[in-house]
Amino acid sequence: MIDFSVIFAGFGGQGILSAGKMAAEAALYEGKEVSWFPSYGPEMRGGTANCSVVFSDEPIGSPVVNDADVVICLNQPSMEKFEKQLKPGALMILDSSLIKTRPTRTDIKVIAMEASDIASELGKMMFAPITMLGCMATATGCFTRDSFEKSLYEILPERKHNLIPINMEAFDRGAAFAK
Amino acid sequence: MAQKRVLMKGNEVIAEAAIRAGCRNYFGYPITPQTEVMHYMAKKMVQVGGNFVQAESEVAAINMVYGAAAAGFRVMTSSSSPGISLKQEGISYIAGAELPAVVVNIVRAGPGLGGIQPAQGDYFQATKGGGHGDYRNIVIAPASVQELYELVVEAFNLADKYRMTCMIIGDGTLGQMMEPVAFRDEEPVETIEKPWAACGRKGDSFHHTVTSIYIDPDVLEKKNLELQEKYKIVEANEVRYESICMDDDPEIVITAFSTCSRISRNVIRQARELGIKVGMIRPITLWPFPYKAIAEAADMPSVKAFLDVELNAGQMIEDVRLGANGKKPVYFHGRLGGNLPMQKEILDKIVAIHEGKITEGGNF
Numbered sequence: 001m002i003d004f005s006v007i008f009a010g011f012g013g014q015g016i017l018s019a020g021k022m023a024a025e026a027a028l029y030e031g032k033e034v035s036w037f038p039s040y041g042p043e044m045r046g047g048t049a050n051c052s053v054v055f056s057d058e059p060i061g062s063p064v065v066n067d068a069d070v071v072i073c074l075n076q077p078s079m080e081k082f083e084k085q086l087k088p089g090a091l092m093i094l095d096s097s098l099i100k101t102r103p104t105r106t107d108i109k110v111i112a113m114e115a116s117d118i119a120s121e122l123g124k125m126m127f128a129p130i131t132m133l134g135c136m137a138t139a140t141g142c143f144t145r146d147s148f149e150k151s152l153y154e155i156l157p158e159r160k161h162n163l164i165p166i167n168m169e170a171f172d173r174g175a176a177f178a179k
Numbered sequence: 180m181a182q183k184r185v186l187m188k189g190n191e192v193i194a195e196a197a198i199r200a201g202c203r204n205y206f207g208y209p210i211t212p213q214t215e216v217m218h219y220m221a222k223k224m225v226q227v228g229g230n231f232v233q234a235e236s237e238v239a240a241i242n243m244v245y246g247a248a249a250a251g252f253r254v255m256t257s258s259s260s261p262g263i264s265l266k267q268e269g270i271s272y273i274a275g276a277e278l279p280a281v282v283v284n285i286v287r288a289g290p291g292l293g294g295i296q297p298a299q300g301d302y303f304q305a306t307k308g309g310g311h312g313d314y315r316n317i318v319i320a321p322a323s324v325q326e327l328y329e330l331v332v333e334a335f336n337l338a339d340k341y342r343m344t345c346m347i348i349g350d351g352t353l354g355q356m357m358e359p360v361a362f363r364d365e366e367p368v369e370t371i372e373k374p375w376a377a378c379g380r381k382g383d384s385f386h387h388t389v390t391s392i393y394i395d396p397d398v399l400e401k402k403n404l405e406l407q408e409k410y411k412i413v414e415a416n417e418v419r420y421e422s423i424c425m426d427d428d429p430e431i432v433i434t435a436f437s438t439c440s441r442i443s444r445n446v447i448r449q450a451r452e453l454g455i456k457v458g459m460i461r462p463i464t465l466w467p468f469p470y471k472a473i474a475e476a477a478d479m480p481s482v483k484a485f486l487d488v489e490l491n492a493g494q495m496i497e498d499v500r501l502g503a504n505g506k507k508p509v510y511f512h513g514r515l516g517g518n519l520p521m522q523k524e525i526l527d528k529i530v531a532i533h534e535g536k537i538t539e540g541g542n543f
Contacts, residue, residue, distance in 0.1 A: 021186070035356055040351065040355050041295050061441055061448070
C-alpha cells in the first residue's frame with residue numbers, strides 16, 4: 001500500500017478530526033507510515049471541518065491530499081466539494097441520514113449509510129464517523145478491525161476503556177454496509 | 180535507543196523536543212498556526228520546573244529571550260510570520276550580543292496580517308537578515324514531524340556552539356500535521372560552558388556584561404569582523420541537505436524545502452512513471468545554503484534543468500541560481516496566499532520543461 005489517502009469531511013463537532021486520528025492510530029498500530037493533516041483556522045461548532053489522512057508502507061510524500069482513495073462525508077457541502085477530489089474508481093462513503101442527494105460523478109463507487117441514525121440508536125452522535133470507519137476499513141482493507149480495537153486500548157486512558165465495546169459496535173454496524 | 184512511535188502534532192513536537200533539549204525557558208505570544216507550541220509549553224514547563232511566560236507582545240517575548248540567553252540559559256520563543264517580524268529587532272540584538280537562542284517560525288501567508296494558511300514567504304527574511312546590521316542566523320527547515328523533533332534538539336546545540344540564533348522554519352502544514360515520532364531515551368545534548376554569561380559576578384574580578392553597543396567604529400568593525408569569521412566557520416561546517424534520486428543521472432532536478440519537498444517527492448515518482456528522470460535536492464539548512472550541492476548538480480551532464488518549487492513568488496530560487504551559476508536553466512513553480520501546489524501542477528511543469536515548451540523565469 002503506497003500513499004492510500006482518505007479525506008474526512010463534515011461539520012465541526014461531528015468528530016471528523018477525531019475519526020481521522022483514530023484511523024491514523026489504527027494504521028500506525030500496524031506499523032504503517034501515517035500522516036494526519038487538518039483544516040485549521042477560525043472554525044467553530046457547526047462550521048465545516050475536514051482532515052486528510054495518508055497510510056503507506058513507505059515514507060509518505062505529501063500529507064496534502066488532492067486525489068483521494070476514499071472520501072468520508074458527513075454533510076451536504078462536503079459531498080459537493082470533495083467528490084471532485086476523488087480518484088476515478090475511488091470510494092465515497094456518505095451519511096445518508098444527513099445527505100439527501102448523491103454525487104454527480106459516475107466514475108466513483110458510493111456507499112450511502114445512515115450513519116447518524118445508527119449513532120443516535122447507539123446513544124451518541126459522535127459514533128457516526130466511527131460507523132463510517134468500520135465501513136471504510138472493511139471495504140478497502142486499509143486497516144483491520146483488530147488493529148482498530150487494539151489501538152483504542154493503547155491510546156485511550158484506562159478510565160475510558162469501558163467505552164471501547166460500544167465504539168466497536170459502531171464500527172461493526174458500519175462494516176455491514178461494506179458487504 | 181528509540182522509543183515506540185507515537186502520533187503527535189508538529190507544533191507539540193517542537194515544544195517536547197525543546198524541553199528534551201534542556202530548554203527551561205519559553206516566552207511567547209499566541210498566533211495561528213503555531214499556538215499549540217505555547218499550549219504544550221504552558222502545560223509541560225510547570226511539570227519540569229521551567230519558566231513559561233505568555234508575554235504581553237512578541238517584542239516583549241524576544242527581549243525575555245535575550246535576557247534568559249544572556250544569563251546562560253537555554254531559551255526558545257516561537258511565533259508565525261507577523262509575530263516574527265516584530266521579533267526582528269530583538270533577533271538583531273541577540274546577534275550583536277552573540278547570544279544562543281532558538282526561534283521558531285511556523286510561517287503563514289503574507290504580507291501584512293495576510294492569512295493563516297501555509298506559506299514560505301519568509302525565506303528572505305529568515306536567510307538574508309530580517310533585522311538590521313550584518314548578521315546571520317542558522318536557519319533549519321525540517322520536512323517531517325520526526326525530523327522536526329531531531330532538528331529542534333540539534334538547534335539548541337548549534338545555538339550554544341556558535342552563540343547565535345538558530346531559527347527553525349516550518350509552515351502551517353508542518354505545524355498542524357500529525358505524524359509518528361519516535362523519541363530517543365536520551366537526547367544528544369551538548370553541554371557547553373558559558374563563562375560569558377551575565378549570571379552574577381560569583382567571585383570573578385570582572386563584571387559579566389552582555390551588550391551589542393560599540394560606539395567606537397574601530398571596535399565595532401573588529402566586532403563585526405569576528406562575527407563574519409564565525410559565520411564562515413558555520414558555512415564551512417554546518418551545511419545540511421538531502422539528495423533524493425540523484426544517483427541515476429537525473430534530467431531535471433527539483434529544489435524544494437520543507438512542505439514543498441514532501442509534495443515534490445510524490446511528483447518524482449509520477450514523473451519517473453512517465454519516463455522522465457527527476458531528482459531532488461532538499462536544503463535542510465537554508466542558511467548556510469547548500470550552494471556546492473547545487474553547483475555539483477549543475478555540472479552533471481545528465482541534468483538539463485532545475486525546477487524550484489516554493490510557497491512564495493520565488494525566493495530560494497535566487498540561491499539556487501547562485502549555485503547553478505548560469506550553467507543550467509532554473510525554472511520556477513510557486514503558489515501564494517496560503518495555497519499549496521497540487522502534484523499535477525508540478526508534474527505538468529516538469530513535462531513542459533522536458534518537452535522544451537516553457538521559458539525560464541518566474542512563471543507560476
